[in-house]
Amino acid sequence: ANNAAGVQSSSSKPAANAPTVTIMVGGMSKQIYLPFMLAKELGYYEKAGVNVNLIDEPAGGDATQNMLAGQVQGVGGFYDHNIALQAQGKSSEAVVSMLQIPGEVELCRSDLKGKVTSPADFKGLSLGITDTGSSTDFLTQYLTKKAGVDPAATTRRGVGAGQTFIAAMKQKAIACGMTTEPTVSQALSDKTAFILLDMRTAAGSKAALGGTYPATSLYMQTEWVNSHKDTVQKLVNAYVSTLTWIQGHTPAEIADKMPADYYKGVGKPAYIHALTSEKGIFNPTGLMPEDGPKTCLAVLGEFNPKVQGKSIDLTKTYTNEFVSAATPVS
Amino acid sequence: MAAIELRNVTKKFATADGGTYTAIKDLSLTVEEGQFCAVVGPTGCGKSTTLTLVSGLERPSRGEALVHGEPVRGIDIETGFVFQQDAVFPWRSVLDNVAAGPVYRGAGRSEATRLARDWLRRVGLSGFEDRYPHQLSGGMRKRVALAQSLINQPRVLLMDEPFSALDVQTRAIMSTELLQLWDQTKPAVVFVTHDLEEAIALADKVVVITAGPGTVKAEFEIDLPRPRVVQEIRFQPAFTRIYEQVWEALRAEVAEAYARTTRVAELAS
Amino acid sequence: MAAIELRNVTKKFATADGGTYTAIKDLSLTVEEGQFCAVVGPTGCGKSTTLTLVSGLERPSRGEALVHGEPVRGIDIETGFVFQQDAVFPWRSVLDNVAAGPVYRGAGRSEATRLARDWLRRVGLSGFEDRYPHQLSGGMRKRVALAQSLINQPRVLLMDEPFSALDVQTRAIMSTELLQLWDQTKPAVVFVTHDLEEAIALADKVVVITAGPGTVKAEFEIDLPRPRVVQEIRFQPAFTRIYEQVWEALRAEVAEAYARTTRVAELAS
Amino acid sequence: MTDLHTPVTPSAHPAPLGTPPDEVQPAEAKSGMAAARRRRVVMAGLRVGIVAVLLVTWQLCVNAKLVDPFFWGEPSGVWASLRDWVTIGTPQGSLGDQILVTLEEAVLGFAVGSVLGVVCGIALGRVRLLAELFGPFLKAANSIPRIILGSIFTVAFGFGIQSKVILAVVLVFFGVFFNAFQGAREVDRNLIANARLLGASRWRVTRDVVLPSAFTWILASLHISFGFALIGALVGEILGANRGLGLLIRSSQNNFDMNGVLAGMVLVAVIALTAEALITLLERRLLRWRPPQTHGGAAVE
Amino acid sequence: MTDLHTPVTPSAHPAPLGTPPDEVQPAEAKSGMAAARRRRVVMAGLRVGIVAVLLVTWQLCVNAKLVDPFFWGEPSGVWASLRDWVTIGTPQGSLGDQILVTLEEAVLGFAVGSVLGVVCGIALGRVRLLAELFGPFLKAANSIPRIILGSIFTVAFGFGIQSKVILAVVLVFFGVFFNAFQGAREVDRNLIANARLLGASRWRVTRDVVLPSAFTWILASLHISFGFALIGALVGEILGANRGLGLLIRSSQNNFDMNGVLAGMVLVAVIALTAEALITLLERRLLRWRPPQTHGGAAVE
């Protein structure tokens, strides 16, 4: 545990006259948001010449709202928020895309094995999502609809992640549910659930969603990006380098770098195991995948009441400008 | 101009069922400047209610209450009131309770304390300055209330059975103190009591209130010479004569009140 | 075996600074079965404190209190207590207040109500059954408390200035009622009063308590014949003789108490 | 909050026998009541006025682009949300259903929580041993954030109505408990002594003396407790539910729909005020025995 | 919660002049105090005993696999977390820092909230017009879930100490307000009348009569309010912060580390109990004038 504390306190020492950026991350310890902390642990922010202040935030829209209110400059969250924001007349853009597939897994209760074999069997079931109106909500509806079931014929229930998710499964409050690592490993390890759809691999995700689905990204208000290009570039440099570093190291090596309390609850072996099974979700380059935004719009356009029927200019929701210009920090 | 004037006042209390209960009815009473007026009457006849009307704590349902010729509109700090029930401040020491009046009236802290000590001595509570009211006996609390009110030397002084918890002797001493004070500053006094001897010994005028809805039954001028020595006056023949007159008036009312509420007429002596 | 026995009891109250104040000291008192004992003494001498020791509300700091030969360990429901201060239940109507005792002692609702109505008549409160205490005058509340206690016909009856808020006449009527009740059930009575005449007229024995830390100064057996008519007895020569004896004893104590707390000896008459 | 509309005239009871009947019907009493009614109407008008002024100012600020409705909503939008919910229904079903679900949770939680609070408060207030043993535990428990409790409850009691009710119970309990406890200890010693001497058992003393005398305390806490019960229900829903006003508010929040959030709050406030009015009625009944309070006695002021 | 350890002997004041000095030093008083002290020790022992039994049972259940520590944690794990935090520090820095940050927010919120609550409560309790106008608004406001308020506050006031303090203020305010309001209305009419007659201005009446007499009410609410202030600070931190106990709890929760969550709660409870002890001291000082309470008067029971 002390290495975490030690590294953090040394890396959070402000570099002289380096710009400071506050980034809110929607669940820092989730593996899908791993690059934000990893960059810090690797000292890449410092090397890139930027001070980053990471703030953790539970899932939901609050991070975005705080960014718009100017309380934070960047958000580590799902790309699709940019689409939702544009629908409401706010402009923001993803500057680096860290996941090209959602990293989500649709789990189903073990006792339903054989009965539920695909989303086509969702009819009448209770489906777990992290929170109403969250990305898991829209994705679940999308999967249901795509399998030919009317989402209205299912019940979606916000159950969060971790203990609450697993408890919901054990208490049969939900039949299936969408969640990420390490909850997935935890649920699998004691045979509470089995995997119905695995969106931790490119193939699985393509099969489920019909394309890449950019998930974790760093997004910021367009206006701020345009007025702080230097700082953004430094940030992107740090992240691109981190993404490269991930590709070159084993899950165990990655886990070693992470703060010990991140795997305190599930245990380090489980954490490494989880990381192994989803290492493929990380975007090696940081570039926005070509067809990704379209898939997102397809999902949101159908299920987010605020996006429905709005015309969205997808090119304004992300930029590859900084990633293309990125220089490695080490 | 009379110091206190009640003109045909009636006080009704609302009842839950929308009706009313008449506590006093068409009561008229005049107390001159510097006059000492004692009020007697059967229990529950409306004596305390009358005092609340004069002090401005309650308003008459009908009729008018005037003090120094002005209609009473609210509480007047020229009026002193010794309540029938405990009304000393439980969170203040005896000394601070008595010093409250002077402080509220703008006296300095030390001046107020000096005055309060003097008054505590007069009511026989020296040495109890630092006690809180719950640490006093019933009679002691009553004396604190007395000192609290008298220290302000009010121009109108309303006292509701101020000596009721005191033994005869202390009561006599307090009476003498009261008469001395009254002689110095000559306030108009309304003094409610159940002790007819006390009423006659102290007052210039004794008012007898009727049972039921209270109204004035009779007024008696007490022409005993002053200064009076309270303990001795009762042995004067003039005293006995007056006593008998007033007693006659009062007795009938008390009997009436009691008979009414017991519905057994023969019990009333 | 005496009904009430206090053996050298001392009661001290702790003071904030770790010291103590002695309210009564080495007080011994015996009240026989069926005896009516009146207690007089200057205000603040410890009369109420004595009653709390007999009733079990407080424990002596030293010495022992016995009732019917048993040491007092706590509240005994064979004991009736009329408090000096208001202790009627403000949330109960007059009728329910008086009916409380019988109900607690297991009487049926209707039986309790019947009894209560009877007692309300005796204390002159018929017609006020449905009032709440705050709608009563001071004297009426006192009578509710009286009825509340007497209705239980306790074997030991402690009364702390029960008639203090009543007019002379009502007081006389109540005294007569009290004597009648006492004659029927013959409880042992301790009756605290400030009215020496009342004490002598009612009691078999009058106890005079000293000033300061209270202790028994003198006891007087009252050998006036019974049944007594309270209003008339004071005119008997025997009464006057006893009165003067007791008064002598009491006067000195009152003067002493007053002198002490005023530190001005000449004020005490 | 007790009785903001104390009638001006103190209440009393039927005139006792022996009082001559009042020939003159007391015109003053009647006009007093009329005045009280008039006052009430004026007050209601003033309150509506305050709300109207606030709403209009707010809307004007939005229109003048001084306030960003994305963050703060706007009255017209809130109104539109409410209208939609009423006419079209909410995304989760009819509005009535959502309200009923939340109301059921809140009412249950309120009932259980306040009964528990009163019982425990009075028990600990009466029995010193209990207070000394368990007091510190209750105080410590009171400092645990309810959100965290909320997620533990969902783990323990599932995602049904249970966990929401329990959360509401917990929120209600502490306020009621501490007030009932204090109320039980504030009881006039003389009254307890008197009851004991009259023959009351300890249990009767508790029922007949301690409880009524602690009632002002308990009622004061009930006035705020229904609000707490509502919060418990809403937070419970936010933490895991598929129906209810809490979910409505949460999903509006997640959709960046501030107007929806505010519309939900308006509904909650309306429920709270209705409940409050009912509690005030109850209070008037139960505290009939009291002298009119200071507010009423205008003369004394 | 008032004074769970009322001394057995009621307090009084220096013996007045004229009382002969007590020759015999009252052995009973001394032994009474000793008995009280002994009682206190026994009670503390019993409480510790209860905790110990609970902890051991819990640990045994975990060891026997009756309870899954993933959901419920285990005492040894909680202890280990606490030890690590103390010896090595937390992931966010030294434990002392985290506690100080949370404490600062809570204390500020508590101070501001209770002063506001008392002032508003007394004002509305004294001035009928104010109560009638604003009462309903306050009651409605009380029913708004604080989590939702919390996220609005972070949007409005940022992630600094401000939004946490304001959340704590809001939580503290209502409890104190409603009790102060009720307390101000419970004041004995006679006392107010007496003060007015003695010459007190309305302001002096408020200060010298209403405030002291509402004090029991206010103090009763303060006892729970520090717990609320802590909750406000913690929830504020949970909703967005980079330091503090709330974050510690939240990140443990996000990491599925139930032991960490419980360890955080233990710390919070310790803080709450310490604060409570301080408030009790304050209470003893301020309410010296009162007769001993019912608990103390064992004889009356």
Ligand SMILES: Nc1ncnc2c1ncn2[C@@H]1O[C@H](COP(=O)(O)OP(=O)(O)OP(=O)(O)O)[C@@H](O)[C@H]1O
């Ligand atoms: N708030 C009230 N509501 C109804 N009736 C009341 C109220 N206050 C007083 N009364 C009634 O008015 C009558 C007169 O009461 P008041 O207190 O003036 O009597 P009193 O002459 O002072 O009696 P006492 O000598 O016993 O003190 C009584 O019958 C009493 O019951």
Ligand SMILES: Nc1ncnc2c1ncn2[C@@H]1O[C@H](COP(=O)(O)OP(=O)(O)OP(=O)(O)O)[C@@H](O)[C@H]1O
């Ligand atoms: N709780 C207490 N703490 C300190 N002193 C007390 C306490 N209770 C009573 N005393 C003191 O004890 C003495 C006796 O009080 P007690 O009430 O017995 O007097 P009393 O004889 O009944 O007087 P009264 O005739 O005025 O009612 C008084 O000096 C009083 O101040």
Ligand SMILES: [Mg+2]
């Ligand atoms: Mg009266």
Ligand SMILES: [Mg+2]
């Ligand atoms: Mg006494």
